[in-house]
Every structure is written in structure tokens, then in C-alpha cells.
Amino acid sequence: MQRNSGKTITELIKSRINLTMEIIRTIHDMTEFSSRQRGRGAVMGFVPTMGALHEGHLSLVRKSVKENQVTIVSVFVNPVQFNNPDDFKMYPRTEEEDFRKLAAEGVDAVFAPMAEEIYPDGLDKPGKTYELGKAAEVMEGIHRPGHFQGVARIVDLLFRIVRPKRAYFGEKDFQQIAVIRNMIKNEGIDVEIVACPIKRADDGLALSSRNSLLTPEMRKVAPEIHATLKYSVDYSKEHSVKATHDTVVEHLDAIPGMRVEYFEIVDARTLAPIEEWEESPWIVGCITVYCGDVRLIDNITYRLPN
Numbered sequence: 001m002q003r004n005s006g007k008t009i010t011e012l013i014k015s016r017i018n019l020t021m022e023i024i025r026t027i028h029d030m031t032e033f034s035s036r037q038r039g040r041g042a043v044m045g046f047v048p049t050m051g052a053l054h055e056g057h058l059s060l061v062r063k064s065v066k067e068n069q070v071t072i073v074s075v076f077v078n079p080v081q082f083n084n085p086d087d088f089k090m091y092p093r094t095e096e097e098d099f100r101k102l103a104a105e106g107v108d109a110v111f112a113p114m115a116e117e118i119y120p121d122g123l124d125k126p127g128k129t130y131e132l133g134k135a136a137e138v139m140e141g142i143h144r145p146g147h148f149q150g151v152a153r154i155v156d157l158l159f160r161i162v163r164p165k166r167a168y169f170g171e172k173d174f175q176q177i178a179v180i181r182n183m184i185k186n187e188g189i190d191v192e193i194v195a196c197p198i199k200r201a202d203d204g205l206a207l208s209s210r211n212s213l214l215t216p217e218m219r220k221v222a223p224e225i226h227a228t229l230k231y232s233v234d235y236s237k238e239h240s241v242k243a244t245h246d247t248v249v250e251h252l253d254a255i256p257g258m259r260v261e262y263f264e265i266v267d268a269r270t271l272a273p274i275e276e277w278e279e280s281p282w283i284v285g286c287i288t289v290y291c292g293d294v295r296l297i298d299n300i301t302y303r304l305p306n
């Protein structure tokens with residue numbers, strides 16, 4: 001790690017923030033920390049993130065702090081889950097600010113490794129291929145080839161290093177949660193996945209690290225995504241699945257600068273597209289929209305089992 005006046009970057013950050021939270025950079029130290037916690041019988045909650053933390057992440061952290069004796073958060077922009085190198089380059093990075101926020105929430109340890117620590121053989125060496133089920137073959141699985149294999153690779157590794165009892169994920173990434181559940185089932189990993197509701201700005205825009213990349217013009221119109229989805233729930237009561245789908249896409253595509261990449265109305269249990277409302281008791285609409293160059297995702301529930 002780079003040195004500056006005899007101190008590592010981690011020591012410098014720690015001294016500036018005056019933290020009691022551990023900042024851990026290596027797999028060895030992370031494994032030791034979590035073994036020590038397990039050894040003293042502590043129940044551990046884990047929140048994996050890619051940093052650029054916002055209230056959505058912090059709501060997961062707060063839930064973990066409340067429900068577990070020890071909370072560990074990872075901050076790692078995982079290169080192998082980006083199918084587009086520019087997207088990886090542009091992804092916001094705000095490490096010191098992230099650490100400050102996590103310390104203020106009472107997090108016990110943050111795991112923030114370098115890419116070389118996680119992928120010592122380089123990024124080009126393919127990892128193992130995970131069995132992720134049909135849920136990984138639709139929507140993001142089609143539009144971001146390799147993305148879910150990359151997510152599975154890092155989440156599998158993090159779970160094996162941290163070995164938490166519970167792990168917290170936001171429902172904005174609805175499909176990601178389904179894929180991670182499939183991954184841990186197939187890998188025999190014993191972690192309870194806790195799905196947490198989407199957090200929104202006052203104007204309805206789903207909180208996302210990518211929102212900071214929006215131009216002021218696109219930030220003004222981006223709330224139309226949620227507004228349109230919300231409107232479509234009422235519309236769906238009198239209209240077919242296809243008509244509901246089309247009205248959402250037509251409305252958003254008509255907004256200058258916006259382009260719907262996909263909108264799928266799916267059975268929330270399998271993520272398979274549906275054609276009739278009667279096909280499932282639990283139905284969700286998942287959308288990805290380009291707002292200028294920024295790719296935003298969101299979802300809405302149409303039907304929920306009683």
C-alpha cells in the first residue's frame with residue numbers, strides 16, 4: 001500500500017476520521033477478524049457494497065447493526081461484474097466519505113481490498129462458472145453478459161471470507177437477490193439473505209450510486225421512471241399485461257434523453273415473463289432506463305400474495 005510521511009493510506013484516513021471502526025485491506029486480516037468474532041460467539045451481519053454510499057446502503061447497514069452483534073461492510077468496486085469498461089471507469093468512488101458514514105452508523109469493520117488482493121492472478125483469468133438458474137438468463141442476464149457470473153464470484157468469495165449469519169441486499173436490484181439466492185443454494189453456503197425495501201429520494205427516484213453521474217437536466221426528469229411505474233399499477237387493474245408494458249415504455253421513451261433498455265413484467269418467484277395477470281400471485285415489473293449515458297434500474301410490485 002502507498003506510503004505518505006511513513007503512514008499507510010489506511011492509517012492516514014483513520015487518523016483524519018478518528019475511527020474506532022477497523023479498516024481491513026487484506027483477505028488474511030478479514031478472515032482473522034471474523035474468526036475472532038465467531039470465536040467469541042458474536043452474530044455477524046454483512047453488507048456487501050461497491051461504495052459511493054447513500055441512504056439506501058445506510059438503511060441496510062442500520063438494519064444489520066440492529067439485528068446483529070457485529071456488522072461488517074465491504075466496499076469494493078468489483079471489476080469482473082462490469083461488462084462495459086467505461087462504466088467501471090466512471091463508477092463513483094468516495095472511499096473516505098464512505099468510511100466516515102459507516103463509522104457514524106456503528107459499523108465494526110469495513111473490508112476495502114484492492115483488486116489485486118481479490119484477483120491476484122489478474123482480471124483476465126476466468127473464474128469458475130456458477131450455476132445461477134433461469135433467473136440469471138433474463139433481463140440483466142441478457143443485457144449485461146457476464147455480469148451475474150462476476151457478482152456471484154465476488155459474493156461467493158466475500159461470504160467465504162466473512163462467513164456472516166445474515167447478508168443484506170437492496171430490492172432495487174431485485175434480480176440480483178434472486179440470483180444470489182440461487183448461487184448460495186447451489187454452493188451450499190449457509191447465509192440468510194435479507195432483502196430490504198428500495199429507498200427513494202423525495203421526488204421518487206430510487207437511490208443509486210449512479211444518480212451522482214446524472215446531468216442536472218436528466219436528474220430533473222429521472223423521477224418519471226418511478227412516477228410512470230406507479231401510475232402503471234393503477235392502469236394494470238383495467239388493462240392487459242401487454243398494454244401495461246407498452247404504456248410504460250411509450251411514456252418513458254417519449255421523454256427527451258431517456259431510453260428504456262428493457263421493461264419486463266415477471267413472476268417475482270422465477271423472474272419468468274408473464275402474459276396474463278392471473279399467472280402468478282406475485283408480479284413485479286423490472287425496468288432499466290438510460291437517462292442520457294447513465295443506466296438506472298428500478299422495479300414495482302403489481303401483485304403481492306396475501
Ligand code: PAF
Nearest residue numbers: 048049050078151154173
Ligand atoms: O449490489 C452491489 O453493489 C454489487 O453487485 C455487490 C452485491 C456489492 C457485488 O459487487
